Amino acid sequence: MTQSSLTEAGVRHAAQRAANAVPPAFPLDASVAVNPFLGQTGERLETTAARLGRVAGISLAPPRPWMSEQIAAGRITDADLHAALNATPGAAALASPGDLKTAAGAAPPTLIPPPTVADLAAEVSGVDWPGVIAERIGAWAAGYFDQGQALWAAPRGRSAYAAWRAVATHDLTPEIAGLSHFATFVSEAPEHTGDVLVRAAGRLGLTDAACETYFHQLLMTLGGFAQYARYLGWRAGLEGKADRTLEDLLAIRLLFEEALLLQYEGRIALDWLKAKALHAAPVTPSPDHIRDAALQEAAERAGQRALAQTLAMPPASPRADGRPRLQAAFCIDVRSEVFRRALENLDPAIETLGFAGFFGLTAAHRRFASDVEEWRLPALLAPGLHTTTDGAPAADFAQRIRQRAARAWGRFKLAAVSSFAFVEATGPLYAVKLTQDALALPHAHAPHDPPPRFDTPLDPGARVAAAGQVLRAMSLTKGFARLVLLVGHGANVVNTPHASGLHCGACGGQSGEVNARLLARLLNEAAVRDGLKAAGIVIPEDT
Numbered sequence: 041m042t043q044s045s046l047t048e049a050g051v052r053h054a055a056q057r058a059a060n061a062v063p064p065a066f067p068l069d070a071s072v073a074v075n076p077f078l079g080q081t082g083e084r085l086e087t088t089a090a091r092l093g094r095v096a097g098i099s100l101a102p103p104r105p106w107m108s109e110q111i112a113a114g115r116i117t118d119a120d121l122h123a124a125l126n127a128t129p130g131a132a133a134l135a136s137p138g139d140l141k142t143a144a145g146a147a148p149p150t151l152i153p154p155p156t157v158a159d160l161a162a163e164v165s166g167v168d169w170p171g172v173i174a175e176r177i178g179a180w181a182a183g184y185f186d187q188g189q190a191l192w193a194a195p196r197g198r199s200a201y202a203a204w205r206a207v208a209t210h211d212l213t214p215e216i217a218g219l220s221h222f223a224t225f226v227s228e229a230p231e232h233t234g235d236v237l238v239r240a241a242g243r244l245g246l247t248d249a250a251c252e253t254y255f256h257q258l259l260m261t262l263g264g265f266a267q268y269a270r271y272l273g274w275r276a277g278l279e280g281k282a283d284r285t286l287e288d289l290l291a292i293r294l295l296f297e298e299a300l301l302l303q304y305e306g307r308i309a310l311d312w313l314k315a316k317a318l319h320a321a322p323v324t325p326s327p328d329h330i331r332d333a334a335l336q337e338a339a340e341r342a343g344q345r346a347l348a349q350t351l352a353m354p355p356a357s358p359r360a361d362g363r364p365r366l367q368a369a370f371c372i373d374v375r376s377e378v379f380r381r382a383l384e385n386l387d388p389a390i391e392t393l394g395f396a397g398f399f400g401l402t403a404a405h406r407r408f409a410s411d412v413e414e415w416r417l418p419a420l421l422a423p424g425l426h427t428t429t430d431g432a433p434a435a436d437f438a439q440r441i442r443q444r445a446a447r448a449w450g451r452f453k454l455a456a457v458s459s460f461a462f463v464e465a466t467g468p469l470y471a472v473k474l475t476q477d478a479l480a481l482p483h484a485h486a487p488h489d490p491p492p493r494f495d496t497p498l499d500p501g502a503r504v505a506a507a508g509q510v511l512r513a514m515s516l517t518k519g520f521a522r523l524v525l526l527v528g529h530g531a532n533v534v535n536t537p538h539a540s541g542l543h544c545g546a547c548g549g550q551s552g553e554v555n556a557r558l559l560a561r562l563l564n565e566a567a568v569r570d571g572l573k574a575a576g577i578v579i580p581e582d583t
Contacts, residue, residue: 050248051241052234058255059286061091064274065267067187070549071540072419084129086325086333094323095257097151101332107144107339116342124337131334134327140338143331153257154315157244157297160308165218170261172217173296177289180207181265200269201233201288214296225299233284233291240294244301245312250319257319258293265289278422365389368525369514371397371544371552376529391521393514397528397546399559400510403427405550408489409439416547416554426495427558477534491561492554504571507562511577520583526560528552 061079066072075081080088085100092098110116121137135143158169183194184203194203205226214222230236241251259266269286276283301312325333368383370376372394380392396418404413404423408431415423453462475481498506511517516524530551531542540549547555562568569579 046242046247048238051238051251054248054251055237055255055287055290057252058259058290059270059273061256062259062266062270062286064271065264066271066419067268068537069540070419071538072545072549084333085336086128086329087323089329089332090325091253091323093151094153094318095253096260097153099148099151101148101336102339104144104146104148107335110339110342111141111144116338120338120341123341124334127337128330128334131330134330135334140331140335144335149328154318155311156257156261157300157308157312160311161300161304164304164307167218169300172214173293174261176211176213177262177292178265180204185265185268199233199288200285201236201291204288204292205229219299220303222299226295229295233287236291236294237287240298243298246316247320250316253323254319255290258297259286259290262289262293364391364519364521366523366525367391367393367516367521368527369393369395369516370527371395371529371546373397373529373544376527393516395514397544397552397555399526399555400513401425401506401555401558403555403558405492405554406495409436409443414548414550416550418546419548427492427554428495429490429492431490492558500567500571503562503565503568504575507568508572508575508577510559517577520579522582524583526556528556
C-alpha cells in the first residue's frame, strides 16, 4: 500500500482516531472540567502543539511576553532553562539557554490551519459557507440533543445521521444560500455513516494519511456539539456499550464538504490540492514548537521549585500533642478550604483532612420519591453501589403527587399556548417572589431527604472492605478524635443552567450530603468497626 492510497479500513480507522482526539464536554448537570488535551495524552507537548496548530490554528504555548517577564525577573533561571533543554527531545541540539531567552522575546509565529473545502468555497463565492454550515448543523443539533428544555423537541429514537437526513432533505436554507440541489444530494447519500465516510473521502481525493487530521479539523469546526457527542461515546464506553454519534456528525459535515467541492471544484482545485498535501504530511513539531515546549518546561520547573520551598516551611501553629480534639474531613473543593483554615485557626488541637467529596463511595443514588438514578461520583468513573433513601411508603407517594403537580404547573406556565395568558392573569401575584429573588432573601433550604441506605444490602465483608479502603485513602487509620466530621457541600441556586458547577464536582455535580451520610452511617456500625479491628484499624468506642 502506498502513501497516496485510500482504503475503507484506513478511512474508518482515521475517523475513530479523529473522534478520540476530541475532548468530551459533559452536560451541565455534571459540570465536569475535562482536560482539553485528553485525546493527546499519548503525545508530547510539542507534537500536540503541532497537531492542534494544524487542525485549528491553536497555540499551546503561554504568551512569550509573559515568559520573557519571568526570565527577566529571575523566577526562571538559567539552570531551569538548561534543564529544560535536556528534558525536551531535540531542544538541546536546536538551542542554548541564550537562544531560549531570545525566543521568549520574539513574536510567535502565526498559526493558520489548512483551509477546508468550505473555507475555499467561501473565498471564491463570497458566501460564508463555514457560517452557513455551522448554523444549519447547530439548529438541528440543538433540537436533537435537547434534554427537555425545548418546547418542541426533535423526535428521538434513531441515529443522529438518520435524524439529520430527515430534516436536511426538506431544508432549503443551503440552497437559498447558493448550494444547488443540496436536499436532493442528501436524499441520495448512503444510508449508513461508514459508507458516507468512505464515499466522501474518495470524492474529496483524500488519502489514508490525510484523513485523520482532516477529519479532526472538521470535528473542531462543530465545537461543543462534537464534544458533547464525544461525551456520549465516553459514557457508553463506561457501560460497555458503543455510541457512534460523533461519527454521525463527521459524516454530516463531510457531506457539506463533498457537495461544495462538486459545485466549486473548478475554482478551488489547486488550493484544495495543497490543503490535502498538508494534511497528508506527518504531524512533526517545528523548531518553534520545540522552543516553546522547552520554555514551558523551564516555567514548570521554576514553579515546582517555588512550591517545594513553600511546602518545606514549618506550620505556623503546630498541633498540640495527644489526641485531636476534633477531626473534620472536607471535600478538596477550593470553596471548602476557607472553612478548613478557619476551623484550624480556632484551636491547634483541631485537625482537618482533605478528600474527594464523594468520600470513596461510587454511588448511583435515587432520591426520595424519585426513580431517577443520580451518579454521585466523579464523572470519569462508573457506579459501584446503588443507594436509595429510607422513607415511609405513604410519604413517598404523597411527595410524588406534589412533584407531579409542580411539574404540571411548570409545563402550563411555559407552554406555547398558555404562557402568555398565564403572565397576563397571574403575573402580579409573583411580585413577592420576584422581590425575594432580587434582594437574595433566603427562601431555599438544604436537602432534607430521609437518611440514605444501600439499595442492595452489602454483605458484612464487603462493608468492612469498603470502610477500610476509604479510611486508608483518607490516611485516617489511627489517632481518631472523639468527634469526626464528614463534611459534604452543596449550594442553593435559582435560575441558572450552571447550578451543578456550584455543587460538588467529585459527586458528579450533585450536593455531597448523600455520600457523607452514607459513609458516616457505615463507619458508625458496630459490626463494621469490629471487622476493621482485624484489618488493623481500631476506631475507639467513643469516636
